[in-house]
Amino acid sequence: MVRVQHSGVAAVVTGALFLFAGASAARADSTITIATVNNGDMVVMQKLSSEFEKQHPDIHLRWVVLEENVLRQRVTTDIATKAGQFDILTIGNYEVPIWAKQGWLAAMDNLPASYDVDDLLKPVRAGLTYDGKLYGLPFYGESAMTYYRTDLFQKAGIKMPEAPTYDQIRGFADKITDKANKIYGMCLRGKPGWGENMAYVTSLVNAEGGQWFNMQWKPMIDSPPWHKAISFYDDILKADGPPGATSNGFNENLALFSSGHCGMWIDATVAGGMLYDKKQSTVADKVGFAPMPTGAFPGAPTWLWSWNLAIPASSKQQDAARTFVTWATSKEYIQLVAKTNGWVSVPPGTRVSTYENADYQKAAPFAGFVRKAIEVANPNGQTQRPRPYQGAQFVAIPEFQGIGTQVGQTIAGTLTGQTTVDQALKAAQSATERTMHQAGYPKN
């Protein structure tokens, strides 16, 4: 009897010791969950993160990779309910200031001096700052530019100017279109969505001197600059665009251009690396590039997007998360990518030092253009008339996802011939007025 009791006590003690050991091990080690999108640079980061785990054996990483829109919804639910499932989020420069304002993100202060925060490209950094504090660190950044086929231009006897205007672009598109051979002079995003067709349309409207809202938050869609912009968009895609343009987003146009069906394409700078890659593109040696065309108002906000790593305020492992975020956006990380995958694969658009590197300039001939495009993107600048909001190819207010997508659908309707430009803009104007009214604008 006594023996039994003894062994019972021994079992309890051993069990407790095990529990204790388990608990202290759990305290020392932390596991952080990273929510991210599936794009080339993020995939590289996931692969190279084993280096990070080697350097920090006490931090373990778990990855959740989702499609952009699914990720946005998933992460928003989690943050809004303060569930704390994620320790690091991959979010755009659209979300960072909005979420920071809600108190959802942890500020990125006390960064180590070696991080060299002043090395971050200024416009990118400005997009992640709210109330004087950084709320996300940029992983990669992009603006937009014009891609064109040098062989088709040569054949037509035309030359792309150094700073093209939209009028010139229209003329070029007509000249190189050869529908019999399935060559379309101009490919543009037509798929409805605030981050799809409306990204380009917003930039185009800005270039023609238009804007989304005036200083009283009244929608300005039914206005001459919008008419000019949308008529251009509608005309050029109908005359020189590929069939079924309303189903083309970034990826579809990328596929069209790389298989030789587009004469010109105006889109995100990130496409440069893909079009130059012989494994992905049949026209790798025939791609030329130029800045985004300008319209009636030169200097208008053009295009600036960055994917950033941010830490939700609900994360219970903020220190470990911060260690990872500073590693993945550091100069050393860029060096690491260059060493393992070559300079052409380093994440672009974040640091001055990347663009000043001679090896990078040699490996990526479009690097200079990208840097310049980012520097003139002017996301916090003014449209021709003053505006109360920020953002280049979007409007940095929470309501814009809904509004942008709705207006995007209306504008796609002009391409399919369902409505005229006039009707579409009137409908978009009244729908936006209604939404803004319901959302309680103008806010003071």
Next chain:
Amino acid sequence: MRETPMQRLLSFILGWGTALLLFFPIAWMVLTSFKSERDATSPNLFFTPSLDSYHEVFARADYLSFALNSVVISVGGTVVALLFAIPAAYAMAFHPTRRTRGTLLWMLSTKMLPPVGVLVPIYLLFRTAGLLDTRSGLVAIYALMNLPIVVWMLFTFYKEVPNEILEAGRMDGAKTAGEVWFLLLPLTLPGVASTGLLSLILCWNEAFWSLNLTSAGAAPLTAFIASFSSPEGLFFAKLSAASTMAVAPILVFGWFSQRQLVQGLTFGAVK
């Protein structure tokens, strides 16, 4: 009544036509998974097949852990649903009350609400109960999700069984559990099996809850597929490879069990 050659030809064309039409998207997906990203969006039937996409998919994600989650969650959800549905359907089929019909219809009506409508409440419940990103959480949600359909199907199968057989069992001294276990289940086995199979397939393919309630630990194959869709860059070949690998187990499973499935679904239809 013998079929005329014309009728035979017609049913041949109709049958094969429908089958090919339904199978075409899957065949196309499998085909695309062997293409390179560059060819993936072109409708070409002739290309040099390669396993590159599969290699890449395997290198980037741990397929087996996702697949294991899928198996555990689908089987778990189905078993739990059957455990609740068998007694419920038994009670409703053999001991109906005035409210049975209403209860059945009410159960079905819960399927009419789009799941996203209750996302936030469920998410909060899961958070409080510590069920987020756990297999048991998904088993519970899948069991609840399929319960109305499982009860309905079992109910229709049980209705076919004459009450007299069960009465005879009772005369011989069978208790309720014995009645269900020794009489009802053997008699309706094809029906129960096909109900289970259908529930399994529904669980396997469910993509809303599995994406929203898991992150890294309990994510099933639907999350694995979702991770290969991309906002920027070509991904169709890799996505097709991932999807092919995700549907392969259930496709093979369906192939082997199709006799039971068809038998069960048409059970009692012709009498």
